[in-house]
Amino acid sequence: MLLTIDAFVGDEKVKTADGEKEKQVLYFKEDVPKMIMNITNGNTLTQLYGSHPEGWVGKQIQIYATPVKAFGKTQDALRIRDFIPKIVIDLNKWTSKLMEAKNLDEMGKIWKSFPQSVAKNGDMIQRKNDLKATFTDNTPTDKESTA
16 A cells, blocks of 8 residues: 655554553555554664654655564564655656746746656656757747847
C-alpha cells in the first residue's frame, strides 16, 4: 500500500496491551488509520528520508505486512519498504501546461511552479528542452529583426 505522510507526532498517548503509553505516530493523507511507530520502521524512514521527522511530511512510503515472532507467537506486523516508491507522472498533463507559455520567460515561470518530482523527471526535462528549442528557433536574430 502506497501512503503519503501527513504528520509525525513524537509523543502521542496510545492504548497498548500494557495500558496507555506515549508512542511516535505517523498520520497519512490517505483515509487509513494512523501508524504507531517501532524501531524498525523508524530506522527505515531515517534511512529513506533523513533523521528529521519534519522532513518526512509529504513523502511517500510503501507499507506491507510480514509475519514476525513477538510475545511468544507469530503475528503480522506492518513494515515500511526500504526504498523510495517511484512516482508515476502524467507527462502529457505537465507538457500541456508548458505549451501554454507564449515565450521563454513564461515557460520558466511555469516550470518553476512544477513539483520536484516532475521537474527532476528525465523525460519531462527532455520535453521541456524540446519545447524550449521551438521558442529559440522562432526568435529572430539581430540581422533578421533589422531587415
